[in-house]
Amino acid sequence: MTVRFAVLGAGRIGRVHAGAIASVPGATLVAIAEPMEAAANAAQAEFGCELRTIDAIEAASDIDAVVICTPTDTHADLIERFAKADKAVFCEKPVDLSVARVKEALATVEAEGATLMVGFNRRFDPDFAALKAAIDGGRIGEVEMVTLTSRDPGPPPVSYIKVSGGIFRDMTIHDFDMARWLLGEEVTEVTAQASNLVDPEIGAAGDWDSANVLLRTASGKLCTITNSRRATYGYDQRIEVLGSKGLVSAENRREANIELASGEGFTRPPLLNFFMTRYTAAYAAEIAAFVAAVAEGALTPTTGLDGLRALELAEAAAESVRSGGTVRL
Amino acid sequence: MTVRFAVLGAGRIGRVHAGAIASVPGATLVAIAEPMEAAANAAQAEFGCELRTIDAIEAASDIDAVVICTPTDTHADLIERFAKADKAVFCEKPVDLSVARVKEALATVEAEGATLMVGFNRRFDPDFAALKAAIDGGRIGEVEMVTLTSRDPGPPPVSYIKVSGGIFRDMTIHDFDMARWLLGEEVTEVTAQASNLVDPEIGAAGDWDSANVLLRTASGKLCTITNSRRATYGYDQRIEVLGSKGLVSAENRREANIELASGEGFTRPPLLNFFMTRYTAAYAAEIAAFVAAVAEGALTPTTGLDGLRALELAEAAAESVRSGGTVRL
Amino acid sequence: MTVRFAVLGAGRIGRVHAGAIASVPGATLVAIAEPMEAAANAAQAEFGCELRTIDAIEAASDIDAVVICTPTDTHADLIERFAKADKAVFCEKPVDLSVARVKEALATVEAEGATLMVGFNRRFDPDFAALKAAIDGGRIGEVEMVTLTSRDPGPPPVSYIKVSGGIFRDMTIHDFDMARWLLGEEVTEVTAQASNLVDPEIGAAGDWDSANVLLRTASGKLCTITNSRRATYGYDQRIEVLGSKGLVSAENRREANIELASGEGFTRPPLLNFFMTRYTAAYAAEIAAFVAAVAEGALTPTTGLDGLRALELAEAAAESVRSGGTVRL
Amino acid sequence: MTVRFAVLGAGRIGRVHAGAIASVPGATLVAIAEPMEAAANAAQAEFGCELRTIDAIEAASDIDAVVICTPTDTHADLIERFAKADKAVFCEKPVDLSVARVKEALATVEAEGATLMVGFNRRFDPDFAALKAAIDGGRIGEVEMVTLTSRDPGPPPVSYIKVSGGIFRDMTIHDFDMARWLLGEEVTEVTAQASNLVDPEIGAAGDWDSANVLLRTASGKLCTITNSRRATYGYDQRIEVLGSKGLVSAENRREANIELASGEGFTRPPLLNFFMTRYTAAYAAEIAAFVAAVAEGALTPTTGLDGLRALELAEAAAESVRSGGTVRL
Structure with a gap:
């Protein structure tokens, strides 16, 4: 199985993850969502993928997993949306700056039986x-x-x-x-x-x-x-x-x-x-571990609980x- | 300009160079020539390129450069053939085990005004x-x-x-x-x-x-x-x-x-x-240097003379x- | 001026200091005080010095400085005695286990205008x-x-x-x-x-x-x-x-x-x-610094205050x- | 047994060896021979030993061993003299600049049954x-x-x-x-x-x-x-x-x-x-090994043959x- 990805946010860390996805066997980058036109076009040129809106990615049937690289204050909302949309979610740390909001998001993840990995690259x-x-x-x-x-x-x-x-x-x-x-x-x-x-x-x-x-x-x-x-x-x-x-x-x-x-x-x-x-090697290995877990339906090596703790x-x-x-x- | 490559020989070092070509911007791997069927199929699967004969590569108009990774005793002949076919040539060391044969091959390269880089990866x-x-x-x-x-x-x-x-x-x-x-x-x-x-x-x-x-x-x-x-x-x-x-x-x-x-x-x-x-990094940088020289029509960082000396x-x-x-x- | 030493206590650290005194130009080891006969004799044999009682050392006119290497609970008393006896005092750390007792001893040292260095060898x-x-x-x-x-x-x-x-x-x-x-x-x-x-x-x-x-x-x-x-x-x-x-x-x-x-x-x-x-080198340099300060009437590099702090x-x-x-x- | 030493030559390396003798248990420095008055006096002051002529040392009954630190062109002669005088000999490298002369001196050492160690400090x-x-x-x-x-x-x-x-x-x-x-x-x-x-x-x-x-x-x-x-x-x-x-x-x-x-x-x-x-440590260990061999009548760890080879x-x-x-x- 090839895990089909969308990356949300084409800033610095978004491009790192997009590059990691390109280098990992068993993963393919389908789309990037990025509101800034210049950054979106640059990412499309670099990675040869589509540009889509977050809404389109949420609704897409050709996307298995998302990598959330948007600003921190959007993380919890996006985790909840994509957990409900039945996508595996990889979210950059932190899940949120508020412990209460993190707990809320994790409850949704758990209720949906969704997969959530938090990006502790080290x-x-x-x-x-x-x-x-x-x-x-x-x-x-x-x-x-x-x-x-x-x-x-x-x-x-x-x-x-x-x-x-x-x-x-x-x-x-x-x-x-x-x-x-x-x-x-x-x-x-x-x-x-x-x-x-x-x-x-x-x-x-x-x-x-x-x-x-x-x-x-x-x-x-x-x-x-x-x-x-x-x-x-x-x-x-x-x-x-x-x-x-x-x-x-x-x-x-x-x-x-x-x-x-x-x-x-x-x-x-x-x-x-x-x-x-x-x-560099850590980011690639991190995405590879996420891909392996999603492909095998296994537990991811880090979870939302790690983000909370x-x-x-x-x-x-x-x-x-x-x-x-x-x-x- | 994208330099379009064929790799001759899909043994261990041939696959190293094929992988390096895949990783270098400005280079693309069009074809591999490999007489052993299993090795040829494995290489095709790994690099997603065509399989062609050496004759076909020699005649091809969609190939700018070849990487010679065949057994040593074929190097000098192939250098001469591809120098005459107007392809830029990257040849694994050694050019030949005989100094006299190396000199002959270099004379042909010079007469043809061809590009020859010898693989001193270090x-x-x-x-x-x-x-x-x-x-x-x-x-x-x-x-x-x-x-x-x-x-x-x-x-x-x-x-x-x-x-x-x-x-x-x-x-x-x-x-x-x-x-x-x-x-x-x-x-x-x-x-x-x-x-x-x-x-x-x-x-x-x-x-x-x-x-x-x-x-x-x-x-x-x-x-x-x-x-x-x-x-x-x-x-x-x-x-x-x-x-x-x-x-x-x-x-x-x-x-x-x-x-x-x-x-x-x-x-x-x-x-x-x-x-x-x-x-690994040396092989990638070596091919990148070859690509840069071919693209710019510049002298390669190593030449046939280095191989001879x-x-x-x-x-x-x-x-x-x-x-x-x-x-x- | 040669600084004439007595070492109080011929245990492990006492012998270290006796050896250091022997190796430092400008210092000479006159006597050791040690109540255990075997240890006393061994030290005398090793360093070729006299054996004296603490009382005799206190009264001696041929001793300029003492190095206190006795058990911790005797340090403060000995500092006070030898400060009053007008000997320069080097005392192994700690001065005492009680802050109050240390302050008392330091007050005596100060009142006597005595020299006290505390052994922070590092x-x-x-x-x-x-x-x-x-x-x-x-x-x-x-x-x-x-x-x-x-x-x-x-x-x-x-x-x-x-x-x-x-x-x-x-x-x-x-x-x-x-x-x-x-x-x-x-x-x-x-x-x-x-x-x-x-x-x-x-x-x-x-x-x-x-x-x-x-x-x-x-x-x-x-x-x-x-x-x-x-x-x-x-x-x-x-x-x-x-x-x-x-x-x-x-x-x-x-x-x-x-x-x-x-x-x-x-x-x-x-x-x-x-x-x-x-x-080893630190202990020798430490005693050399004490000797230099005593010989020159200068401030020692560490003082009772360092011990207190x-x-x-x-x-x-x-x-x-x-x-x-x-x-x- | 304490090995009683004379050092011949109080130049730089002579003083190194004199210092080493002073630091080695079982060895004592009796005399130094040095023709330059200033150097001789300085060495006497530093090491507290006698000043004697080479002739006097050769004849002395209170000297067991000599350390030859004189100019190279005197080494072979002195080795021969002191081998005959029944002193154990430690000679700084080289024994001589001429292979023939070295062989001659070693023959004398062998004929006398003398002890000769050559100074390969490393x-x-x-x-x-x-x-x-x-x-x-x-x-x-x-x-x-x-x-x-x-x-x-x-x-x-x-x-x-x-x-x-x-x-x-x-x-x-x-x-x-x-x-x-x-x-x-x-x-x-x-x-x-x-x-x-x-x-x-x-x-x-x-x-x-x-x-x-x-x-x-x-x-x-x-x-x-x-x-x-x-x-x-x-x-x-x-x-x-x-x-x-x-x-x-x-x-x-x-x-x-x-x-x-x-x-x-x-x-x-x-x-x-x-x-x-x-x-520094090598010079001390070298003299200690010489002392041990002389005291025990054992073979020295380096010999004249090592110097020759x-x-x-x-x-x-x-x-x-x-x-x-x-x-x-």
Whole structure:
């Protein structure tokens, strides 16, 4: 079976997913929906697919699955519409900025018996997947402490910050999902500290640009998350997991694997600097996993519940910073 | 302009090039020629192209370029035929195992004013290209000493060894090309040592499985090449270039960028173990460079002369082992 | 001027300091005080010095400085006695397990105008000192986020745990000192999580064996500390400091700088496994710095205040775990 | 038994050995012989030993062993004198620049039944010793190919070059010894290339500053040696050994184990830049091994024969460059 796709939204991430669909055997891109004419035409030219409205896609019999890459505030509505329209749904994170609205949308998904996968692309990165496989293979014994480092090369525009839901819901949300995935248990205690060290305008917009978070599970497993909106040396994405028998870690990736040595020292190039180049393979593997699940009628590797849990941790972290106390879930 | 391709030979390397053509904008794969029915059908299914005979491709008006991936002993003939048929020619290394036959074929190419690129894929590897760019950008000053390490994960079948032309023409030939490319000068002195340390049957077949080569240019620049047909830890492909101002080196690539630590130590995974996975990006970049040159009517980045020079160095190395002396070119 | 030393206590750390004194120009070891006869005789044989009682050392005119390596509960008393006896005092951390008692002892030191250096050996490690020099030299701009990883190879005996003051006062105290040193500001907010993951007997003894701590300064600089009483791969001691212009990090040290590659991967040896071998150079540099300060009548690089501040942070961390809230200082 | 030492020559390397003797248990430095008054007084002050003439040391009954650190052209004479005087002899490499003279001196040593150790310090470097132990422990199977990289930070004065015996006898001689040690067999074929790329005055003095050497043993094991008199990035000393089951390598050492990351990349400090700091531990271990052998009446780990074989390889390499052919031994 070939899974026939429509992509909703032809912005940056929409084009990433359209490209991933084109590269995955067993998937075909039928249509893109994009209200901006220039972006729509560019996407059509790049991917050689049709342009349709969202309404047309909803009604289409030649579409099996949709990938939702529209603005965040439309995600929940679209999930509900396409769950009812009997399409498999892949939705970019977050499902919504409000926990209540997420729960509502998930209830609809469940009532319809629909398929919903939430886009936590990092789980599909080959390095992180190899790290997880080492854990699952018993190579480090029991997981005890997870250390996540995520730093962006530079902050987004303040206009984006204002609609992003804040650093915890926009950026740390990926780390919350990784933490749950790696800890193998739900988090029960969240405590966080945050500051404005990069750009005072981010603070003026009511958000933080630098944050550390501690997580703890019911059985006592621990996790630290370190985030910054600025890392001059590139897109810093590292994981360490300590277990009873050892440690497994995943290092960053750089464009070229070379080193220059001189009187100033030994220098390797900066890191891959952009999430789209850093996670190219992850995006392709993510769509491939969605395609496989849809084709086989199997459970998707991430679900709406993963989206909900990560959002709850984000809210707890923000509350912890504001209240100065640990938040229990 | 879209360059319309036919691939001659649908073996392992033929399919690599067919896949590369499919991935390169500005190129399209029209046909494959392959005498073995099963291989031909598999290739057609995989790439969705036509199956044609070599004669039909030679006569076709909808083919601009051919990629020769047939057995080595047919390369020179096919180069001549397609040069006369006014097709741009990309030929896998080597052009031929005989220097005299290579010269003949190149004379035909020249007489026809044809385009011929020889497949030295390593020049197009992103890491090696970044290393070369560092040299060309003056980062290490004047090039003085090049060190090339090339080791295969394991030896090919002895049946292949027998028709391969020997380790220097089959394996070291890539290093000879890299040496010329990195030294930026022609080699004038070659000396080599070789042994049978991996498999006595390779020796029985008249070849060596382990070899070291020294090269020197007229201005005194030096190069060492280290080859083995066996490296238990993977496909070992490294370069170091010492210059008057510094050193630049390219490290190996592994599948996953992870590390496991325990009481036994800190362990990273073995290297990518196969030339097709190790050099995937290089093959794509190589075909892209060929396409660009054909589309623009420009000189290809490697030419028949590069194929000839590398073969002459291979012959000199073999002669040096046999005679126990330095061979001057 | 040669600084004439007595070392109080010839246990493990006492012998480390005696050895350091022997290796430092400008210092001489005159006497050791040790009540256990076997240990005393062994130390005398090893260092070729006299054996004296603490009373005799207090009264001696040929001793300029003492190094206190006796059990923790004697530290404060000995500091007061030798401050009054006009000896320069170097005291192993901690000064005492009680903040109140530390303040009392420091008041005596101040009243006497005495010299007191507290043994935070990590500041003197060559790698960490080079990291600090890079920061002080402006190489990473403004310090924003400090990440400290400290893991012991294995837990101490539970009998030691019971008198240690707990993980934060015994183990994390080094990290608290490093955090203050690297942040360059006093910490104003502390929050922590801790668990028993290594050995339930440690929990039964009222302590934790795994802990994460977050620190924040008044200006918003942030720090994470990760501790475990067990790391199968060796004594894990790493630092990362993110600044506005870059990142500086210090890696672990291993006994041999070799790597073994095979089909199982590329393996480097485990880490140096013991604080005495890992920090040999640090202990020597620490005593050298004390000697230099005493000889020149200058301020010592660490003081009693550093001991006090680190202890306050340890108490705050323990309180945070117990209360589940951020502790403000 | 304590081995009582005299050091002949208080130049740079003489002081290194005097310091090593001071640090080794079971050894004591009784006297130094040094004709230059200033150097003699400085050494006496530093090491607190007597100053004696070589004649007095030869006649002394309180000296068990001598360390010869005088100019090269006096080595053979002194070896003979002290072998006859019944002292154990440690001599810095080379024994002499002439193979014939070395053979003469070794004959005297043998006739006297004397102990002679030649100073090939690299065998005692902790990293290289760990690498050798891995080989001897069967970790890489049968040794097949050895790769030695030795580059000096910068060339010595041309005045030194003129009396050095040339690059192969002065610098590569260490690599020849390492090659024999690691190959575990005698070398039977030597071929080399050399150039003047660093300083034309070295060429005017009749020497080369850049050289590559290939070695082969009777059983076919292979070795490459790469030397340069200039490496802007520090004192480059690396080893790789390929075996039938794997590869073992030893990396360089740098002063600080830190890394700075910024928009320009990830930079580690240059290498330890001087043989005396790079090989401090090796010099101490070397003297300790000599002391142990003398104290136990055992064979020293290196002997005069090792000095002779390395010199023969040096002569063969020079002859190979001059003749353009492989030299068979």
